[in-house]
Amino acid sequence: MNALTKDSQKAAARVGLTSDEIVITGGKPLKGTIQVRGAxxxxxxxxxxxxxxxxxxxxxxxxxxxxxxxxxxxxxxxxxxxxxxxxxxxxxxxxxxxxxxxxxxxxxxxxxxxxxxxxxxxxxxxxxxxxxxxxxxxxxxxxxxxxxxxxxxxxxxxxxxxxxxxxxxxxxxxxxxxxxxxxxxxxxxxxxxxxxxxxxxxxxxxxxxxxxxxxxxxxxxxxxxxxxxxxxxxxxxxxxxxxxxxxxxALFDRNEVASWASAALVTHGDIFVEGARQSEMMTFLNVFRKVGGAFDVHDNGIRFWHPGGDLKPVTIETDVHPGFMTDWQQPLIVALTQAHGVSIVHETVYENRFGFTEALNEMGANIVVHATGLPNHPRRVARRDFEQAATITGPTPLHGAALHVPDLRGGFSHLIAALSAEGESTISNIGIISRGYEHIIEKLAALGADFVYEG
Structure with a gap:
């Protein structure tokens, strides 16, 4: 058992999860209401x-x-x-x-x-x-x-x-x-x-x-x-x-909001995220709309849904606030695998944040990671020496696979990839997801996901 698995099991136990594995049958839109609390x-x-x-x-x-x-x-x-x-x-x-x-x-x-x-x-x-x-x-x-x-x-x-x-x-x-x-x-x-x-x-x-x-x-x-x-x-x-x-x-969790918004988009779903606020999400909402997602702002939350039609490719540059958060790009990349054309994500905050894309490629995605970035590509955010870039060409149908959660945001990305994929996926190490996502099993059930969790 490696250290990451031990860490995952400890994390799962802290919030009452008795199993570190979930089996998901994809292809079912996520629909319903979930609540986010403090960041x-x-x-x-x-x-x-x-x-x-x-x-x-x-x-x-x-x-x-x-x-x-x-x-x-x-x-x-x-x-x-x-x-x-x-x-x-x-x-x-x-x-x-x-x-x-x-x-x-x-x-x-x-x-x-x-x-x-x-x-x-x-x-x-x-x-x-x-x-x-x-x-x-x-x-x-x-x-x-x-x-x-x-x-x-x-x-x-x-x-x-x-x-x-x-x-x-x-x-x-x-x-x-x-x-x-x-x-x-x-x-x-x-x-x-x-x-x-x-x-x-x-x-x-x-x-x-x-x-x-x-x-x-x-x-x-x-x-x-x-x-x-x-x-x-x-x-x-x-x-x-x-x-x-x-x-x-506490301020609501912006990262969880963006994650569920991406889940609604990639599964052709309709999710109301109670507790979300527009003012702190503006940069994400702009990109979400450019991709082809729809949202409606309410006093007590934001509704996110796929309105139909083709998703559009985008170019994203992660940055510190008020830029596009690095934690937002991972779940959104799953949705970009279904966009018609080539999307580009420049990661300027962390130097190794595309490791989760290997599993997406095994599921049928077409993602190429450029280890030293794309230096000749037009930019608004200043280049950093260690940055990387990813090109995502779509749409590519995703199929089920055996997945092992590598990190918090990458793990949620694997989760929603499995929810949108054809067939069955087994995801292990899900305790890592519980580090930042509250009651993940209960929320999946509330949204109508098709899964088996022996916990």
């Missing part, structure tokens, strides 16, 4: 932010996903009392925060990369942070150098040991002037979570400005932080001596 990429960071508060915090809209369970376990290792008084709600009591050992942290972290974001809050609360070797999805190099360099800029001392990384702040943390080489979401979160209690003012240049970042800033402001978002990706943070707890309803 994985916000909720887990909001949970970490609770460590900074001297009084209890309350977070609503929390999805039942394995990454949330990982962070909950880590908080409890550090002495935080976490309770769930109702579905989708977590309370955090940080009165008894205490130190933890590498072994305890590692046992709860699993493949998650979230422990790196505990550093700033732990340095403020305990004077030290211990970070085990980090995992995460296998989508390319995701170095933590941005994080460690930022922490050093605040005055932290970083020591690497055989167990992981040990970080201290012998002279306290001081405000710093930091310019990120790339507007990394994780590094921006690191700076925010560290700077709010650092002595003095921090200026962060080339910051990420994703909606999830803005929602984290809103949480920190509720806690007593002073944060200004300036033009041209500049964020100013004035450190304060004390932060209180917060009460907050």
């Amino acid at each position: 994985k990429n916000l909720v887990t960071k909001a949970m970490v932010a609770a460590l900074l508060g001297e009084t209890p915090s309350e977070l609503r809209g929390v999805p039942d996903i394995s990454d949330v369970q990982v962070v909950r376990g880590l908080l409890e290792v550090y002495g935080v009392r976490v309770t769930s008084p109702s579905t989708g709600e977590l309370h955090f009591d940080t009165a008894n925060v205490e130190k933890a050992h590498f072994a305890e942290i590692d046992a709860h972290a699993g493949a998650s990369r979230i422990p790196i974001l505990f550093c700033g809050p732990l340095l403020h609360r305990l004077g030290e942070a211990r970070i085990p070797d980090l995992g995460g999805c296998r989508i390319g190099d995701r170095p933590i150098d941005f994080h460690l360099d930022a922490l050093r800029a605040f005055g932290a001392v970083v020591d690497k040991t055989y167990e992981g990384i040990y970080i201290t702040a012998p002279n306290g943390l001081k405000g710093a002037n930091i310019e990120l080489p790339y507007p990394s979401v994780g590094a921006t979160e690191q700076v925010l979570l560290t700077a709010v209690r650092a002595e003095g003012t921090t200026e962060l240049k080339n910051a990420a400005i994703e909606p999830e970042i803005m929602d984290l800033i809103a949480i920190l402001q509720k806690m007593g932080a002073i944060i200004s978002v300036e033009p041209n990706r500049v964020i100013l943070i004035e450190g304060v001596d004390r932060l209180e707890g917060y009460r907050h309803s």
